[in-house]
Amino acid sequence: MSYQPVRxxxxxxFTVGNRLLDEHDRTVQAMPVRANSLTSGHRAxxxxxxxxGARYAIDAAVAATDRQVIAANATGCLEVFSTPYPETSxxxxxxxxxxxxxxxxxxxxxxxxxxxGREDIRVIAQGGDGGTTxxxxxxxxxxxxxxxxxxxxxxxxxxxxxxxxxxxxxxxxAARTATTLPVGPAPGNVFGQGKYLPAIAMAHGIPYVAxxxxxxxxxxxxxxxxxxxIRGAKYLHIFVPCPLGWGSASHETIKLARLVTQCGLFxxxxxxxxxxxxxxxIRKPIxxxxxxxxxxxxxxxxxxxxxxxxxxxxxALADRNIRHYxxxxxxxxxx
Amino acid sequence: MSTPTNKPFAITLxxxxxxxxxxxxxxxFRPVYLDRMPPCNHQxxxxxxxxxWLFHAxxxxxxxxxxxxMADNPFPAIMGRVCYHTCESACNRGQVxxxxxxxxxxxxxxDQALKYxxxxxxxxxxxxRVMVVGAGPxxxxxxxxxxxxxxxxxxFEASPKAGGMIRYGIPKYRMPREKLNAEIQRIQAMGVExxxxxxxxxxxxxxxxxxxxxxxxxxxxxxxxxxAIPQTGGLPVLDAIGVLRAVELEEPVALHGHVVVNGGGNxxxxxxxxxxxxxxxSVTVVVRRGREYMPAHPSEIREGLEEGMRLLNLRQISAIxxxxxxxxxxVPVEGGQIIRSGQTETIxxxxxxxxFGQTGDFAAFDQLPGLVIADGAVQVGxxxxxxxxxxxxxxxxxxxxxxxxxxxxxGKKAARHIDAWxxxxxxxxxxxxxxxxxxxxxxxxxxxxPRTVRPLLDVVRRTSGFAEVVGNLDEGNALFExxxxxxxxxxxxxxxxxxxxPDNAVIKLGPGKRFRFNYDYCKGCGICAAxxxxxxxxxxxxxx
Numbered sequence: 001m002s003y004q005p006v007r008x009x010x011x012x013x014f015t016v017g018n019r020l021l022d023e024h025d026r027t028v029q030a031m032p033v034r035a036n037s038l039t040s041g042h043r044a045x046x047x048x049x050x051x052x053g054a055r056y057a058i059d060a061a062v063a064a065t066d067r068q069v070i071a072a073n074a075t076g077c078l079e080v081f082s083t084p085y086p087e088t089s090x091x092x093x094x095x096x097x098x099x100x101x102x103x104x105x106x107x108x109x110x111x112x113x114x115x116x117g118r119e120d121i122r123v124i125a126q127g128g129d130g131g132t133t134x135x136x137x138x139x140x141x142x143x144x145x146x147x148x149x150x151x152x153x154x155x156x157x158x159x160x161x162x163x164x165x166x167x168x169x170x171x172x173x174a175a176r177t178a179t180t181l182p183v184g185p186a187p188g189n190v191f192g193q194g195k196y197l198p199a200i201a202m203a204h205g206i207p208y209v210a211x212x213x214x215x216x217x218x219x220x221x222x223x224x225x226x227x228x229x230i231r232g233a234k235y236l237h238i239f240v241p242c243p244l245g246w247g248s249a250s251h252e253t254i255k256l257a258r259l260v261t262q263c264g265l266f267x268x269x270x271x272x273x274x275x276x277x278x279x280x281x282i283r284k285p286i287x288x289x290x291x292x293x294x295x296x297x298x299x300x301x302x303x304x305x306x307x308x309x310x311x312x313x314x315x316a317l318a319d320r321n322i323r324h325y326x327x328x329x330x331x332x333x334x335x
Numbered sequence: 336m337s338t339p340t341n342k343p344f345a346i347t348l349x350x351x352x353x354x355x356x357x358x359x360x361x362x363x364f365r366p367v368y369l370d371r372m373p374p375c376n377h378q379x380x381x382x383x384x385x386x387x388w389l390f391h392a393x394x395x396x397x398x399x400x401x402x403x404x405m406a407d408n409p410f411p412a413i414m415g416r417v418c419y420h421t422c423e424s425a426c427n428r429g430q431v432x433x434x435x436x437x438x439x440x441x442x443x444x445x446d447q448a449l450k451y452x453x454x455x456x457x458x459x460x461x462x463x464r465v466m467v468v469g470a471g472p473x474x475x476x477x478x479x480x481x482x483x484x485x486x487x488x489x490x491f492e493a494s495p496k497a498g499g500m501i502r503y504g505i506p507k508y509r510m511p512r513e514k515l516n517a518e519i520q521r522i523q524a525m526g527v528e529x530x531x532x533x534x535x536x537x538x539x540x541x542x543x544x545x546x547x548x549x550x551x552x553x554x555x556x557x558x559x560x561x562x563a564i565p566q567t568g569g570l571p572v573l574d575a576i577g578v579l580r581a582v583e584l585e586e587p588v589a590l591h592g593h594v595v596v597n598g599g600g601n602x603x604x605x606x607x608x609x610x611x612x613x614x615x616x617s618v619t620v621v622v623r624r625g626r627e628y629m630p631a632h633p634s635e636i637r638e639g640l641e642e643g644m645r646l647l648n649l650r651q652i653s654a655i656x657x658x659x660x661x662x663x664x665x666v667p668v669e670g671g672q673i674i675r676s677g678q679t680e681t682i683x684x685x686x687x688x689x690x691f692g693q694t695g696d697f698a699a700f701d702q703l704p705g706l707v708i709a710d711g712a713v714q715v716g717x718x719x720x721x722x723x724x725x726x727x728x729x730x731x732x733x734x735x736x737x738x739x740x741x742x743x744x745x746g747k748k749a750a751r752h753i754d755a756w757x758x759x760x761x762x763x764x765x766x767x768x769x770x771x772x773x774x775x776x777x778x779x780x781x782x783x784x785p786r787t788v789r790p791l792l793d794v795v796r797r798t799s800g801f802a803e804v805v806g807n808l809d810e811g812n813a814l815f816e817x818x819x820x821x822x823x824x825x826x827x828x829x830x831x832x833x834x835x836x837p838d839n840a841v842i843k844l845g846p847g848k849r850f851r852f853n854y855d856y857c858k859g860c861g862i863c864a865a866x867x868x869x870x871x872x873x874x875x876x877x878x879x
Contacts, residue, residue, distance in 0.1 A: 014780045015868060016834030019827065019846055020394060020818075029834035032843045040839045040856035041353030046361065047860035051837040086348035087355060217834060243860075251861030251874075254835055258779065284779075 016217055027217050028063045029055075035062040035091060042089040043081040047250025049240035049257065050078055050155045053214045054126065057153050057238060060224035062092060065122050069228075070113075072106040074127030074136055075099035077162040078155060102127050103139040106150040114149075122228050126153040129170035130160045133195045144204035144233045151227050151234040154197060157242035165245040169195040172265075173317075174310050176297045177245075187300070191313055201235040202274045208232075210270035213239040215257035219280055223270060239266050247296025259291035264318035267325040282327045288315045358838060362859035364874040366832075366852055371771035371824025371870055375437060378425035380741040381408045381476075382748075385422055385437055386825050392440055392817035393827075398453055400817075401444045405455055408743050409479040409522060410472070412449055412514045415442020416805070417505050418740045419601075419632050427773045427823050433786040436808075436816045443813040449517045457525040458485030463757045466491065466547040468535050471499020472739045473553035473730030475522055476746025477753070481551075482525045484754045489545065490527060493534035495584075499555055500731070501739055503580045504602065506609045507801040538700050538726075549753045552700065552713065552721070553730035553746065556693035556737070562597065568657030575602045575690035582609050592685025595660060596620045597652055599629035603690035604636060607644045610688075611798050619645040619682060621652055621660075625667055638791070642798045649673065650680075652687075660684050695732050710734065718752040718762065719745065727753055771824025775870030780831070781821055787812040826850070826871040832863035 017030025028034055037058035044051035061069050070093045073079045079096050082089040097105040106125035113121050125143075127136060132154040143150055158175060160166040165178035167188065176187040201209045207230050212220040220238065227234040241248060241256040248256055260266040261280065265288060268280035289311060292298040301307040322328055373386040383404060391400035404411045415438055426434035447453075463486045467474045470492035478488040496502055497519050501510060523529060535541050542550055559574025566572070571589055575598065581588040590610040596603045599622035610618045620639075622629055626648050629636065640646060647662070654661040659681050665673040697708050705722030707714040712734045719727045729745035731737045755762035790806035791797075797804050808816060826849050833841045833850055840857035841850050864872040 013782045015829035015831050017828075017830030019829075026830070027834060030830040032845065036839050039352065039354060040853070041356035041358060042838070043353075043356070043358070044837060046858040047862055048837050052835065052862075055837070055839070082353070084353075086350050087353045088350065089353040249861075251865040253837075253860070253862055254866050 013218070014216075027221050028060050029217060029221075031063075035059045035067070037062055037090065037092050038082060039089050039091055041087070043084060044077070045242075045244045045250070047243045047253045048077075048081070049214050049242060049253045050128070050157055051081070052253070053155050053220075053238045053240040054078055054082075056214065056217060056220050057126075057224050057236070058092060058124070060221040061122065061124060061151070061228050064225040064228050065120075067092075068121045069093070069124060070109055070121060071095070071124040071126060072097050072102050072109060074102035074125075074131030076128035076131045076160075077157075078126065078128060080162050099131050100135040101139050102131060102136055103143040103148075103150070103152060106152070107139075107143050107146070107148040110149045119149075123150045124153060124228075125150050126155065128161070129154060129156040129158060129197075130166075130168045132156075133170045133197050134168050137195075141200075141204070144201060144206050144235070147206060147232045149231055149233070151224075151236065153236045153238060155238050155240045157240050157245060159242070159245050161242050161245040170197070172314075174298060174301060174307075174314060175246075175295075176300060186310070187297075191317075198235070198237045198269075198271075201237075202271050202276075204233070205274045206233040206235065208234040208270070208272055209237075210235075211237045211239070211266070211268050213257040213261055213266065213268060214241070215254050215261065216268065216280065219268065226270075245297070247299070248294055252294055256291065256294065259286060262286045263288045263291045264322040264327055265291060265314070267321045267327060269325055276325065279325050279327060281329050282322070285328065288318050357855045358858050359840075359853075359855045362854070362857060363877050363879065364859045364861060365854065365877050366857065366859070366861065366863050366872050366874055368826065368849065368852075368871060369824075369873050370768060370826075371775065372768040373771055373823040373825065374425040374427055375422035375435075375823075377767075377770050378422050379744075380421070380736060380738070381414070381418075381744040383407045383422075386820065386822055388444070389435070389437070389440065389817050389820040390822060390825070390827060392444065392814070393820065395814055397444055397447050398451075401448045401453060402455075404441065404444060407747060409455075409476060410445070410518050410743060411441050412445025412518050413472075413501060413510065414740060414743070415439070415445045416514070416803075417501060417510050419738065427771070427776060427778075428781075428819060428821050430773050431778050431781055431821070432783055435819045435821075436786055436789070439787070439789050439808050440813055440817050443808045443810075445518070446514070446807060449514065454521065455479075455483065455525060457482045460487070461485040461757070463487065463548045464489070464546060465753060465757075466542060466545060466550045467553065468538070468550065469499060469553040469555060469730065470494075470497035470519075470529055470531075471553060471555050471730060471742065472501055473555070473742035473746040473749075474499070474551065475519065476743040477551045477553065477729065477750045478527045478529075478746075479522045479525070480747050480750030481753060482522070482527050484750065486754070486757070488527045489547075490529045491533045491535050491541070492529060492531050493554075495532055497529050497531065499553075503583050504576065504605070505739075506579065506582065506605050506612075508608065508612065508797060508804050509605070511803045535699050538703050548757055549725045550727065551746075551749050551753060552726065552728040552732065553742070553749075554695065554697070555731040555742075556695040558694045558696060559689070560691045560694055561689045562691050564652055564655055566655040568655065570655050570658060570684060571686045572655075573686065573688045575606045575688050576693055578606050578688055579609065582613070588613070589686050590615055590688075592616050593683050594618045594686050594688065595652075595682065595684040596688045596690060598622070598690030599624065599631055600690060600692075601631045601635055603688075604631045604639050604644070606688050606690060608635075608639050608642060611639075611642050611644060612801055616685075617645065618643070619647055619684075621647045621650050621662065623649070623651045623665055624671075624673055625649055628671060638804060641794050643794075647682075651675070653679065655684075655687065658683055658685065660687065693731070697732070718756075719749045720752065720756070725756065727756075768824070771870045776821060776823060777866055777868050777870075778821070780829070780866075780868035786819065787816045822869045824870050827869060829868055831866050831868060832872060835862050835866045837862065 559576035
């Protein structure tokens with residue numbers, strides 16, 4: 001990771017800020033004058049990871065561009081909870097598109113700005129995993145292929161939550177969804193299938209692809225700032241736990257985002273032109289079970305007869321990520 | 336047909352901010368900020384607010400940190416050396432990597448104060464006079480706190496110098512005398528009078544003659560105890576307290592040849608290590624129980640062994656025959672008990688020192704009506720007052736934890752009760768906050784940072800003289816060590832709550848002012864409490 005941890009101070013590396021840190025070592029979120037792009041009064045559930053991730057990302061973009069940001073937003077939770085007509089929680093220029101065409105709308109905004117000679121204004125497209133990996137996938141792939149000057153941010157909560165928790169192509173194997181019949185004999189996607197969009201984005205060879213979570217704010221802000229400064233197509237995939245859809249406690253949102261990285265199921269990395277250039281190492285390795293158990297969507301794995309075979313397959317997915325991305329240091333952990 | 340030009344396109348309702356939607360009404364639990372009791376503070380027998388002074392030290396504000404210590408304990412330079420720092424055993428950081436070196440930072444702060452001459456002003460004079468008997472840690476602590484409260488204090492001390500057991504029971508290599516003298520002089524500079532070589536023989540008479548309004552007794556336990564061992568021949572048998580006192584007074588003491596010390600406490604180790612420095616041929620410490628059950632502090636034992644002290648555990652001296660000690664081997668059995676084995680061995684000795692606790696001499700107080708002496712101690716109430724009105728007691732002479740740190744705490748406690756008594760009131764201590772145990776912390780946020788170890792004098796140098804063994808932190812690593820504090824239970828303004836709230840319902844009040852919840856929008860999700868590193872937020876049920 002290019003983000004350098006703050007040495008020899010007990011919390012400066014991981015906390016939002018700290019009274020003793022230099023200002024430039026604190027996050028945007030620590031600033032008393034942060035933009036609060038997504039302000040209070042929105043209708044997101046208690047402990048919503050997406051509301052948190054969106055404010056983190058857009059505030060970072062606003063800070064990095066001196067407020068010169070326009071966002072297009074796909075249909076989905078983020079749009080529904082932030083803008084029940086006629087109210088809005090957005091404190092930036094923001095447009096709601098259809099469910100599937102956000103990338104195309106953002107492309108159009110970028111084209112218009114180019115014509116007007118306002119390339120100082122940066123464009124963001126954002127949506128959930130449904131709008132990104134399923135419904136908007138064609139427009140997004142086109143945006144990548146044309147290398148349009150847009151930062152696309154996907155807030156991945158691993159299902160369609162706004163409509164009552166249906167499976168998306170980003171729903172992990174064995175994760176139960178409420179009203180979608182399983183594709184195979186078990187809930188969630190079939191093992192080995194589903195779409196992992198960061199890898200697909202990398203396959204387009206675009207200038208910048210990165211993953212992040214709401215559990216590591218310094219890392220997330222670093223990636224937004226870096227991406228927004230690059231000309232061309234950028235993709236940022238942010239892992240945002242959903243207490244409603246996952247059946248987790250509202251106070252465990254950040255904890256789950258932390259556990260998913262520490263078990264290896266969600267690799268945090270960045271890539272330029274299709275090559276991985278940086279990886280966030282695992283600091284305190286845990287088995288996948290520690291991440292799965294607090295979520296009711298996985299409760300069927302932990303009944304009277306634990307689904308040891310399924311758990312082993314999920315652990316194998318994590319182990320593969322750890323090997324593939326080199327998530328463990330030689331010493332086993334970092335920082 | 337109207338064509339409003341100032342209205343947004345295709346909008347019929349007036350656009351507004353979601354701030355109109357007070358989502359606070361969803362809440363069933365509300366977060367509240369609180370200050371919990373850090374385990375170190377909870378443990379400290381002197382009642383120091385350790386977390387608070389480390390907080391100032393973290394900022395490099397050493398004088399403020401020192402003043403925070405001085406609110407409870409007038410002897411940071413002394414305590415930073417001789418306190419057995421049970422706070423560090425309680426420290427939550429010990430369960431993350433290693434406990435914070437509280438004792439080392441305290442010593443650094445104490446020495447900074449002496450270096451820069453920081454002083455404490457006495458309180459506004461009240462016109463009341465208090466007599467203190469005994470210039471040990473308890474008596475001097477009480478005198479200091481009474482002076483801060485504005486009372487005129489006179490301390491009567493039987494010995495030629497003040498300091499009590501810190502001077503006469505703790506060798507120089509652990510407690511350099513210039514630091515001890517300086518911290519006592521600082522109390523004298525506040526107007527406290529110390530009368531040396533002034534044993535109080537007649538307490539009621541002295542009280543009346545001096546016109547004192549109250550009195551604090553803190554004479555300690557002065558006599559070493561001996562264990563009766565059948566003896567033939569003329570082997571010198573000394574008591575440890577007398578030996579340490581003689582060493583301090585530079586009186587001749589027969590610690591030469593093969594020295595054997597009987598006992599497993601800190602005093603035994605002090606004698607052994609002093610004997611090494613005085614040139615004994617060999618020094619052997621005989622302890623009845625196993626090493627893990629010795630009351631002596633592990634660091635004292637370790638340093639003693641490094642210096643060449645020999646330790647014989649599970650041995651009991653059963654007889655002395657001329658220069659030969661008969662040792663019986665003891666066998667550990669279940670439950671930490673030991674039994675005699677009947678098997679014996681012998682060692683040679685030129686002198687035997689017995690280190691088996693102390694007893695007091697309270698003859699001077701016998702005449703005082705109401706004062707009760709029982710079980711070898713002066714009996715006191717919860718306010719430390721004896722049966723005699725206005726006469727309080729503390730330190731080793733009352734039934735309480737008997738160490739210098741506890742004595743300092745008792746001196747403070749007594750001063751507060753005496754102050755209240757002089758005003759015709761009762762001192763009410765504040766109710767204690769709940770303890771911030773490790774379960775209330777989110778330790779993820781603390782970077783791994785190993786403890787800074789104070790340099791030790793190399794063994795050759797320390798066995799040849801009474802130079803101080805444990806070195807000091809310098810400013811750089813003292814700051815680092817202070818910053819390892821996890822600030823258990825007390826906000827240190829890391830901005831986590833402010834950052835992690837999905838509803839922007841935390842208001843940052845600025846440096847030193849912490850944060851406030853905006854209950855108009857707080858939905859009560861509890862992320863702030865879960866992600867607070869130090870456990871300074873609590874979720875409480877809403878009254879619905």
